[in-house]
Amino acid sequence: MSRVDRSRLPEPGPDRPFRFPRIARRTLANGLQLRAVTHSAVPMISIVLLVPGGSSADPADRPGLVSMTAGLLDEGSRGQSALDIADRVARIGGDLDLEQSADAVVVALTTLDRHVEPGLALVHEIVSSPNLAVDDFNRVRNLRLERLRQMKDHASAMAERAFAQVLYGRHPYGHLGYGTMASLTAATVEDTRLLHAAMFAPEGSTLIVVGDRPDEELLDLASAAFSGWRALGSTMRLDREAALAPPPARPLTRLGVVSRPGAAQSELRIGHVCAPRATPDYHALLMLNTILGGQFVSRINLNLREAKGYTYGVRTGFDLRRGIGPFVLQTSVGTEVTVPAVREALNEIREIATTRPATGDELSLGFATISKGYPRGFETATQVARSVAQLALHGLPDSYFEDFIPRFAQVTQDDVSRVAARYLDLDKMTTLIVGDLDKIAVSLPDLGLGEYQVLTPEI
Amino acid sequence: MQIPYTKRTLSNGLDVIVHEDHQLPMVAVNLWYHVGSKNERPGRTGFAHLFEHLMFEGSEHHDHGYFPPMQRAGALINGSTSSDRTNYWEVVPTGSLELALWMESDRMGYLLPALTEKKFANQREVVLNERRQNYENRPYGMAGMALSAAMFAPDHPYHWPTIGAPDDLRAATLADVHAFFQKFYHPSNASLALAGDIETAEAFDLAERFFGELPPGPVPDPVRAEAGLAASANLVLEDRVELPRLYLSWHSPAMFGDGDAELDVIADVLAHGKSSRLYKRLVYERRIATDVSAYQHSREISSVFQMACTAAAGVPLSELESAVRAAVAEIAATGPTPAEIERALAQSEAQFLYRLQTIGGFGGKSDQLNAYNTYLGDPGYFDRDRQRYVGMTAVAAAAAARRWLQEAPLVALSVVPHGRRELALPGATEVHVS
Numbered sequence: 008m009s010r011v012d013r014s015r016l017p018e019p020g021p022d023r024p025f026r027f028p029r030i031a032r033r034t035l036a037n038g039l040q041l042r043a044v045t046h047s048a049v050p051m052i053s054i055v056l057l058v059p060g061g062s063s064a065d066p067a068d069r070p071g072l073v074s075m076t077a078g079l080l081d082e083g084s085r086g087q088s089a090l091d092i093a094d095r096v097a098r099i100g101g102d103l104d105l106e107q108s109a110d111a112v113v114v115a116l117t118t119l120d121r122h123v124e125p126g127l128a129l130v131h132e133i134v135s136s137p138n139l140a141v142d143d144f145n146r147v148r149n150l151r152l153e154r155l156r157q158m159k160d161h162a163s164a165m166a167e168r169a170f171a172q173v174l175y176g177r178h179p180y181g182h183l184g185y186g187t188m189a190s191l192t193a194a195t196v197e198d199t200r201l202l203h204a205a206m207f208a209p210e211g212s213t214l215i216v217v218g219d220r221p222d223e224e225l226l227d228l229a230s231a232a233f234s235g236w237r238a239l240g241s242t243m244r245l246d247r248e249a250a251l252a253p254p255p256a257r258p259l260t261r262l263g264v265v266s267r268p269g270a271a272q273s274e275l276r277i278g279h280v281c282a283p284r285a286t287p288d289y290h291a292l293l294m295l296n297t298i299l300g301g302q303f304v305s306r307i308n309l310n311l312r313e314a315k316g317y318t319y320g321v322r323t324g325f326d327l328r329r330g331i332g333p334f335v336l337q338t339s340v341g342t343e344v345t346v347p348a349v350r351e352a353l354n355e356i357r358e359i360a361t362t363r364p365a366t367g368d369e370l371s372l373g374f375a376t377i378s379k380g381y382p383r384g385f386e387t388a389t390q391v392a393r394s395v396a397q398l399a400l401h402g403l404p405d406s407y408f409e410d411f412i413p414r415f416a417q418v419t420q421d422d423v424s425r426v427a428a429r430y431l432d433l434d435k436m437t438t439l440i441v442g443d444l445d446k447i448a449v450s451l452p453d454l455g456l457g458e459y460q461v462l463t464p465e466i
Numbered sequence: 467m468q469i470p471y472t473k474r475t476l477s478n479g480l481d482v483i484v485h486e487d488h489q490l491p492m493v494a495v496n497l498w499y500h501v502g503s504k505n506e507r508p509g510r511t512g513f514a515h516l517f518e519h520l521m522f523e524g525s526e527h528h529d530h531g532y533f534p535p536m537q538r539a540g541a542l543i544n545g546s547t548s549s550d551r552t553n554y555w556e557v558v559p560t561g562s563l564e565l566a567l568w569m570e571s572d573r574m575g576y577l578l579p580a581l582t583e584k585k586f587a588n589q590r591e592v593v594l595n596e597r598r599q600n601y602e603n604r605p606y607g608m609a610g611m612a613l614s615a616a617m618f619a620p621d622h623p624y625h626w627p628t629i630g631a632p633d634d635l636r637a638a639t640l641a642d643v644h645a646f647f648q649k650f651y652h653p654s655n656a657s658l659a660l661a662g663d664i665e666t667a668e669a670f671d672l673a674e675r676f677f678g679e680l681p682p683g684p685v686p687d688p689v690r691a692e693a694g695l696a697a698s699a700n701l702v703l704e705d706r707v708e709l710p711r712l713y714l715s716w717h718s719p720a721m722f723g724d725g726d727a728e729l730d731v732i733a734d735v736l737a738h739g740k741s742s743r744l745y746k747r748l749v750y751e752r753r754i755a756t757d758v759s760a761y762q763h764s765r766e767i768s769s770v771f772q773m774a775c776t777a778a779a780g781v782p783l784s785e786l787e788s789a790v791r792a793a794v795a796e797i798a799a800t801g802p803t804p805a806e807i808e809r810a811l812a813q814s815e816a817q818f819l820y821r822l823q824t825i826g827g828f829g830g831k832s833d834q835l836n837a838y839n840t841y842l843g844d845p846g847y848f849d850r851d852r853q854r855y856v857g858m859t860a861v862a863a864a865a866a867a868r869r870w871l872q873e874a875p876l877v878a879l880s881v882v883p884h885g886r887r888e889l890a891l892p893g894a895t896e897v898h899v900s
Contacts, residue, residue, distance in 0.1 A: 011676055013527040013576075017568050019539050020561030023491035023663065048489055049467070049819050090750065093740035097809040100816025119816055146753060153756045153778065156708045160605040269706070271602035272595070303533045303543075313531070316591030319599050339599045341591075372538050379540020379559050382490050387823040 025382040027408040028391050030398075031222035035234050038210030042395050043225035044217045046388045050120035052218035053388035054130055057396045058112040059211055060247030062186075063179035063330065066202070069194055071151075071186015073206070076139075076199040077105050077112045079147055083138035092133065099125055107184050109250065110329045111400050112206070117389050120218055127216070127232035134207050135236045144196035155188050155466055162274040162339070165265050166441045169464035170276040173260045173437050174333055179250040187465050204241035209233070211247075213399035217392040250330035254280045260437050262456040265464060266444040273345040273442030277352055278335040279435045284327040284401050290415050291422040292325045292430060297373040298365050298423070299323050299355065300336060304372070307336065307355045317341060317348045325430075329401065334431065342443050346450045349438055353454075356436070360427035370420055378412045467822065469831055472666050473845050476674060478682040479654030483835045483845045484669040485661040487825050493662035494826025495566045496555040497574075498836040500657075501650035503630070504549045504623035504689050504767065510638060512593065512630010513646055515547040519589040520643065521554065526576035528569060539565055546828065547628055550766040551840055553833065557826035560663045564672065570658075571676040574651060578644055586640055597629045605707045608899040609881050612703050613715050616877045616897070617770060622691045624767065631900060652683025657839045661832035662825040693717050693768040695875040701897045702880045702890035709756065710889045711776040712783045713879040714790060718771040718870045721764035721841060727854035728866035729771050733760035734810045735802045735863075736793060737773065741809065743793050744775070754781040754789070766841060771870060783880050783891050798872040801864030814855045 033041040065073050081096075081103060082089040096103045099122035104115040114134055118126040158164040168183055175181030186194075214233060216225045282292065293301075300307040300323025311317045321338035336356070340348040359365060365373075385391050385408075398407055438456060440447065451459050471485040506513045522532040522545070536543050539562035545554040558566045601607040611627045618625040658677065660669045694717060719725040737744045737760035748755035758775040775786045802810065824830035838847035879897075880890035887896070 010679060011568065011571070013568075013572065016528060016535055017564040019559070019565055023560050025491050049823050051816075051819055051823065090741050090746060094805075094809065097739055097741055098812055100812040102816070102820070117816075117820070119812075119819070146750070149753065149778070150749070150756055153709060153776075156779075157605065160706050160708060162603055271598040274603075302537060304531065304537055309531075312592055313588065316588045317595070319592055319596035339595070339603065341595055341598065372534065375540055376537045377540075379562075380542060381540075382559075383492060383542060383557060386490055386492075386825070389823075 022379060028385060028395070029222070030395060030405045031226055033226045033230065035209065035230060037234065037236055039233055039236060040213040040399065041226050041229050042213060042215045042399065043222040043229065044391050044395060045220065045222045045225070046217050046391050047219045048387065050219060051388050052118055052120050052123045052126060052216065053392040054116045054126055055215040055392040055396050056114040056130055056134060057213045057215070057399050058207055059110065059400065060206055060245060061107045061109050061111045062182065062184040063109045063250035064206065064245050064247050065179070065182070065186070066243070068190070069186070069198060070182040070190045071184065072194055072198055072202050073112065074107045074184040074186065075148065075151065075191065075194060076202045076206070077107050079139055079143060079199055080105055080114065080133045080137045082143040082147060083140060084133045085136050086138065089143060095125070095129055101126060109180055113396065115389070123218065123228055124232070127228060131232045131236060137203065139196060139200050139203060141196045144199060148191055148194070151185065152188055152191055155185060155191070159466060162267060162270060162272070162441045165267070165464060166274045166276050166439060168466070169263065169265050169441070169462050170335070170437070170439050172464055173263055173439065173462065174278070174280055175254050176257050178252070178254040180254070180328070180330060201241050201243035202245065204239035205243045205245040208238035209236045210238060213396065215392045215395045215399070217388040250328065253331055259435060260460055262451065262454065262459040263437060263439045263462045264444055264459050265439070265441040265462050267441055268443055268445065270342065270441070270443045272339045273342055273440050273447065274339050275349065276335055276337055276439040277349070277436060278333050279432065279437060280331050281325055281334040281430050282327055283331050284329060286327065288426045288430070289327065291418050291426040293377065293415070294370065294373050294418045295359070295365070295423050295427055296323055296325055297377060298369045299359050302376055306359065307352060310351055310355060311338065311348055315351065317344045321352070342446050345440060345442060345447045346453050349454055353433060353438070356431055357433050360431045364427070365420055365423040367420060370423065374416060378415060381412060467819065467848065469822065469835070469846070469848055471835055471845055473839070474670055476653065476678055478678065478680055479685070480677050481657040481839055482670060482673040483657065483659040483839060484664070484666045485659070485831055485835060486664065486666060487661060487831070488663050490825070491560050491663050492557055492825065493560055493563045493660060493664050494555065494557045494830060494832040495563070495570060496553065496659040496661070496826060496832035496836055497570055498657045498840050499552045499651055500655050500840050501552055501686070502548050502550045503626065503628040505650060505686070506626070508620060508626070509634060510642060511626040511634045513638065513642065514552055515628050515630060516590060516593050516635060516638065517643065517646060518545050518547045518552055519593060520581060520585065521545065521573050521577065523585045523589065524580045525573040526579040527572050529580040532569060532573070535565060535569065541566065542827070544828070549624055549628055553836065555826055555832065563664065567672055567676040571680065574653070574656065574677070575680040577651065578647055581640070581643065583640055586643060590635055590638070593629070593635060594632060597632065601629060606705060606711060606881055608705060609703060609713055609879060611899045612701065612897050613713060613772070613877060613879055615899070616699055616701055616879070617695070617715055617717065618693055622693060623689055624693065624765070633900070649684065650686060653677060653680050654682040654685050657836045659832040659835045661835065689767060691767055695877065698875040699877045700891055700894045701877065702882060702887060702894035703897050703899065704884045704887070705881050707881060707883055709776050709779065710783055710880060710882045711774060712786050712891070713881070714773045715877045715879070716771045716871050716874050718762060718769040720768050721766055725866040725870060726762065726764055726769065728858060728863045729762040729870060731802065731807070731810045731855070731858060731863055732797060732867050733762050733771065734813060735797065735806045736760045738813070744790065747793070748775060748786065748789055754778050754785055783889065787878065787891060794867065794871050798864055798868040801860030804860070807858065807860060811855055818852060
């Protein structure tokens with residue numbers, strides 16, 4: 008056998024073909040959109056129900072109500088208690104998640120294939136007729152209030168909260184899903200009933216089922232379970248499109264600090280409001296981010312972690328949503344290197360938009376990283392179901408996965424420079440530090456960001 | 467569920483395990499070294515993990531970062547270190563399998579010539595940052611270290627945390643790193659699993675071609691140590707937290723040992739999900755706790771069974787302690803009910819399958835094949851592993867709870883807000899963690 012040639016790395020061979028999921032569709036008479044994908048791997052089934060209007064649909068005086076209501080879905084339904092529901096989930100080996108993002112509520116159940124029918128029935132039941140009983144409401148609210156109190160001790164949770172408030176103010180993206188102690192305290196069980204009736208309806212929602220059965224059979228099973236779902240009327244007016252309004256102009260906080268005496272590290276966020284998911288520049292922004300801070304070998308991580316040793320890791324992201332989402336850099340750095348770390352991060356952002364544009368080599372690396380790894384995102388039934396849910400949320404075509412790589416391949420260096428100049432604006436950026444103010448205050452003026460503002464995020 | 471595989475051992479001692487799965491045009495490369503923080507010594511802790519970092523900084527024939535060529539190939543890459551083992555993995559498009567094997571074999575065979583003081587100093591800082599970020603700056607983040615220190619004698623290999631002590635990390639020298647590599651990082655102490663879009667015969671040819679030339683290296687002696695508590699301990703740790711939390715920790719049987727699966731089920735029945743006994747009583751009905759957990763933390767030399775519950779505002783930890791002890795006494799007396807066993811089995815079956823949905827990554831098929839091979843010498847242990855659960859009786863589960871929990875000493879740790887020692891269990895002794 009020939010010895011290994013260690014004078015150079017082996018060249019990657021050609022990519023083998025991959026078939027992206029074929030999505031079957033059906034619309035029920037009640038308006039519910041169904042999607043099904045046949046996925047053969049292990050005998051598991053993934054059920055994902057997408058209900059548009061996440062925490063951004065919270066009533067203005069009740070931040071946290073959508074999340075609270077979603078969280079109550081598995082606390083009992085049709086007269087069965089929360090314990091009964093938990094018992095049913097456990098008996099089918101189910102993994103039930105109730106989540107809300109800024110844009111949608113997602114109810115996801117993964118279970119064994121042989122339990123597909125009880126699984127679908129369970130999801131239908133908790134979504135369409137939860138008990139929303141006062142005793143359960145009080146219990147869950149108390150647990151959430153305790154969680155909020157505990158968040159004060161989490162540097163990253165404080166940073167998320169403060170950053171959303173600074174960037175968005177009273178815009179629907181300006182609060183996190185959990186809401187505040189004041190709003191949770193003021194909320195009533197009747198609020199959750201009204202919100203449930205206004206929000207959880209078949210019209211506008213999408214149910215995705217993925218498993219190792221013919222897609223028509225999956226659609227039939229889903230139809231059988233959900234065709235009886237009826238919208239309930241509600242006096243609450245819910246604005247699912249509230250977040251589509253542009254964030255209001257507000258005075259810029261260039262440098263904000265949340266004081267955390269004795270903190271072992273400084274938690275950082277740097278960014279500004281940026282663009283919606285529907286931007287035609289989506290692919291160029293993805294490329295820009297990959298080069299700037301979206302992967303291990305990105306400029307910022309190689310600088311802050313690998314060259315300087317300031318952090319365990321740093322990343323950037325364009326958190327693109329239905330409305331205008333933010334660009335955010337996030338990391339946690341040693342207290343004593345807070346100022347140099349911020350300076351280096353800002354420099355990297357400045358340079359990619361000006362003096363050191365993305366190179367052809369960076370572009371080809373970014374393309375290979377994303378495109379060659381793309382099939383990996385379709386390995387499990389849950390991955391497939393969640394990807395299809397993203398298409399539904401953003402109104403993307405069923406051919407999206409198939410089209411993605413050819414479209415991404417069209418991004419040029421000029422595109423990346425153009426979007427860097429257009430979407431990254433240092434003059435509008437907020438730098439937020441959650442850390443030991445006593446130790447860093449003296450060096451903060453070195454950043455040249457003006458006076459720092461001490462922020463106290465509302466909990 | 468069957469995971470068909472073929473295993474061969476190269477002449478240098480490297481175990482190679484191959485599993486075909488052609489669903490994705492990808493192959494998972496998964497390499498376990500049978501070394502972890504248990505192979506360290508007091509005063510030089512954190513080494514195995516620091517070493518994991520250095521493995522990504524280049525080797526003799528590719529003295530650049532490990533990531534760029536792999537990312538150019540579209541690979542997903544990671545590694546992790548526990549007390550028992552270190553693993554490295556890539557999931558690569560099939561066309562880049564040779565690249566991945568080239569690079570894995572180069573860092574196995576030729577790491578040291580490329581390892582400089584500068585890389586070493588840089589990654590030490592990265593690890594110190596990792597420690598601050600994931601432990602020191604996190605509520606209850608130091609509880610695990612305090613418990614390990616109390617459960618195991620100072621010379622026991624599970625006494626210290628995998629992340630290591632800051633002073634030890636700072637004291638480490640390049641010479642220490644060289645010695646560590648030469649002792650543990652070589653074919654006879656490693657296991658390579660290849661799972662995915664590859665023909666078995668070709669996989670073995672490639673493994674032989676890239677790894678066959680490497681010298682076997684010494685086979686390390688197995689680490690043995692006796693663990694036990696002479697008496698129960700009652701400790702308190704102050705931390706930046708809002709709500710006091712009580713941890714209870716017992717010694718328990720080693721991974722795959724008698725009673726290991728039973729205690730796993732006991733943990734589920736006591737505190738997994740809303741229908742578990744303690745969630746139902748403490749969080750749902752009495753509302754004296756905001757969360758409960760129980761976990762059989764299975765490890766190679768010996769395990770720990772750990773429970774934790776966070777007090778609702780104003781509830782003394784002693785009330786939680788009594789409730790937990792009562793639940794332990796009860797399950798030790800009568801065991802789980804048939805419905806609880808049925809539920810636990812359904813959950814364990816599903817969790818078992820969840821892990822097998824992927825070819826690579828943490829917990830995917832390649833990782834599981836290597837786990838069984840490294841700990842038991844049998845990559846095909848899947849069915850026997852499942853049988854430990856399927857055949858379980860209430861009597862056996864009760865006996866395990868009696869022997870390992872109810873009749874055994876334990877360490878209780880109260881984590882309380884700074885300056886609020888009075889919230890701890892009465893009589894608790896203060897501990898400090900650096």
